[in-house]
Amino acid sequence: LLSAGASVNIYMFHGGTNFGFTNGANHDHAYEPIVTSYDYDAALTESGDPSPKYHAFREVIARHAPVPDEPAPAPSRKLPPTAVELTRRVSLLAHASVLAKPVRVDADPVTMEELGLRAGYALYRTTVPVSGDGVLRFAGGVGDRAQVFVDGAPVGVLERERHEEALPVRLPRAGATLDVLVENMGGVNYGPRIGSRKGLLGPVTFDGTALHGWDCHPLAMDADAMDADADADADAVGSVPFASAQSPAESPVDAGPAFHHGTFEVRTPADTFLSLPGWTKGQAWINGFHLGRYWNRGPQRTLYVPAPVLRPGTNELVLLELQATTEPRVHLTDTPDLGPVKP
Incomplete structure (x- = not known):
């Protein structure tokens, strides 16, 4: 195509993320919700890093047209791997009226x-x-x-x-x-x-x-809706039920829909990826920002956390786990795991 002087469209050039509830769904023969990540195996990944496909595109294009002399952009800095303990648990069913x-x-x-x-x-x-x-x-x-x-x-x-x-x-x-x-x-x-x-x-x-x-x-699980429905500060999702719970130290491994809360320290914010081994299905928020949903059914295994979501010092993580977890712990990693590439 390039030898013939034709136009070439690259889809996708930069992957993205269906943060919050912005994912849609397909419906061919059955209903199929779309995962949170929209990395799409793109030339630039979900976090903006050049992928092997980026370098392949650049090498092929250089055979037919001028390319910039400067080197390819470097990957973004990543947060050091960190384990986060979620030490507080509050039942959703018991506190639904606080949320709405x-x-x-x-x-x-x-x-x-x-x-x-x-x-x-x-x-x-x-x-x-x-x-x-x-x-x-x-x-x-x-x-x-x-x-x-x-x-x-x-x-x-x-x-x-x-x-x-x-x-x-x-x-x-x-x-x-x-x-x-x-x-x-x-x-x-x-x-x-x-x-x-x-x-x-x-x-x-x-x-x-x-x-x-x-x-x-x-x-609705958004801060504005909770603030409208409850006489409490809802700057971070989950703060309303945690503030109202009589026993903030409920067992973190009990089954059933529940908010799980933990904190972690950051020296200098950087991109990271939230890994949830042992968790089943739910939603994740960091510092009130809704990262999106997770599901152990896969294929996606990590959620992208952009550096601007984090802040120096103490950061808050809230998970709404709908079923159960094997342990009240998650991990922040420096490598995404989006499962196998779909042919």
């Missing part, structure tokens, strides 16, 4: 859109008037992933990508509390499914008994 005042719905649950929620999570809570073994049915399914709890104990997960709408459960007593935590995992980017609804998408029944009277918590 519930919206009371007397009949069937409403969608996230009806709650005014663009991204994040919605917690739906009701009581079940019967007991025994039976099947919970979610008419229309869920958008996009729902964790189900009975009296605070996890009983199952429903996922949109698997077209799941029913879950067998045991209700220990009449009047048991049913919690359904639904995650919006990203809107479809193209085609007829743009604008697909999120949350609980229809009536919920237990063995044919309609479950009504829902408290719906719109959990």
Whole structure:
């Protein structure tokens, strides 16, 4: 192409990051949320470093056109590897009302859109008037992933990508509390499914008994939303539930959705990558900046932390872990791990 004098478009030249909740989703044969990283195996990596592809492009282009005499840019300086202990844990289910005042719905649950929620999570809570073994049915399914709890104990997960709408459960007593935590995992980017609804998408029944009277918590998980909903400082995500918790030293390895908090020291800020071995699924914030989501399903294993997110001295890390971790520790590394390159 270059020999013929044709134009060449490089896609992508500089990789990027879907920070926060900005990732979208594909939907070819099934719903497929996009990972947090948008490194894309680009010539310049997610952190701006020249990749082997950059040098290959430069070598080929130099055969056909002038290139600058100066050397290629050097990789950015990286933070020394650091372990971070997360010593405080606060349950999400127990403190949901601190993050968002519930919206009371007397009949069937409403969608996230009806709650005014663009991204994040919605917690739906009701009581079940019967007991025994039976099947919970979610008419229309869920958008996009729902964790189900009975009296605070996890009983199952429903996922949109698997077209799941029913879950067998045991209700220990009449009047048991049913919690359904639904995650919006990203809107479809193209085609007829743009604008697909999120949350609980229809009536919920237990063995044919309609479950009504829902408290719906719109959990935006951003500082502005928390500050609007609670009389507390929300400069950093997670500060509201930590400030209100009666026992900030809850066991950090208990299962269930929870905020985990830790601090680490930085002498001079530099780029780094957050590695979460042993953690399952959730969101990460450093100094109130929402890095994005992680999932041990992969392929991505680290989250990019840009140097400007850090500050000299003490830095705060908050994780919202939706399930459980094998140990309350994470690592800041100098090398990204984005999994295998997709052919």
